[in-house]
Amino acid sequence: MSMAFASFSICLIVLALTVRTYAVISGHTRRPKLSGRTVSNPATRSLAIFLGSGGHTSEAMMLASALDFSRYSPRIYVVSEGDTLSAQKAATLEQLKAADASSPNGQMRKQYKLEMIPRARRVHQSLLTTAPTAILSLLSCIYLVSIKPLLRKGAFRQPFADVLILNGPGTCVILCVAVLLNQLIGLPSPRVIYVESFARVRSLSLSGKLLHHIVDRFVVQWPDLVQRGGREECHGWLV
CATH class of the missing domain: 1.20.5 (Single alpha-helices involved in coiled-coils or other helix-helix interfaces)
Structure with a gap:
């Protein structure tokens, strides 16, 4: 029995x-669009951007540079451990934006921080040793997305960011899984926008295929990637 x-x-x-x-x-597909407001500041939205190193970081920086930082604050740059170049590029972008701070919103533009997470898989790492590093990366992402916001004073039941922008590579899948776990257990979570790499002209990347039905909005940059009746959005070249 x-x-x-x-x-x-x-x-x-x-x-x-x-x-x-x-x-x-x-x-x-039914989640309402963001209204452009937060509880702390009715005129802004907090933004998180994953920097995937190399060309992925360059594309993410191009996407971020086109934004009005007075509307997206604070900003969080999620960087893989050891990727000092991506961290430097984020700091440089913030300095350039701050240099144009003659308006009253200049002080707001300086509100940013870097968050480091372990890589899910290092370059040339064998598949046999990938599972432990992927689990470590997932645990770090869960702490960033789920636990850390709950420990923040005066921000109970607020997500770690209102919007999360991803464009690959593999570690972004782990970050998105942490967000999905939040949604499954009812914790506040960001809206996730995945922007497929400019290099993907005729087929989706592996990250794109895995996240296609998980993210809130799936953006591609080439019309050949848009399927009839699919979730893909194409607004032309974004980078």
Whole structure:
């Protein structure tokens, strides 16, 4: 009897998790658009940008540089550990924006910080050793997305950012999984926008294929990537 009850309980839990996951993922297409306001400041939205190193960081910097920093504050740059070049590029962009701080919003533009997370997989790392590093990366992302905001004074039930922009590579998938876990258990989470790399002309990247139905908005830069009836959005070249 106890074995049968345990089996039934496990099946019930799996079914509940499956239904909840389906509800969360399918609900992305029905989530209302952001109104451009936060509780702390009714005129701004907090923004997080994942810098994936190399060309991915360059594209992310181009996307960020086109934004009005007076509307997106504070800003969080999520960088893989050891990627000092991406951190330097983020600091340089902030300095350039701050140099144009003659307006009253200049002080707001300086509100940014860097967050470091372990890489899910290092370059040339063997597949056998990838699982431990991916788990470590996921735990770090869960702390960043789920635990750290709860420990912040005066910001209970606020997400670590209102909007999260991703454009690859692999570690961004781990970061998005942490956001999805937040949604599954009902914790506040950012709206996730995935912008496919400019280099992907005729087919999606592996990160894009994995996140296609998980993110809130999926943006591509080439019309050949838009499928009939699909979720892809194409607004031309963004970088």
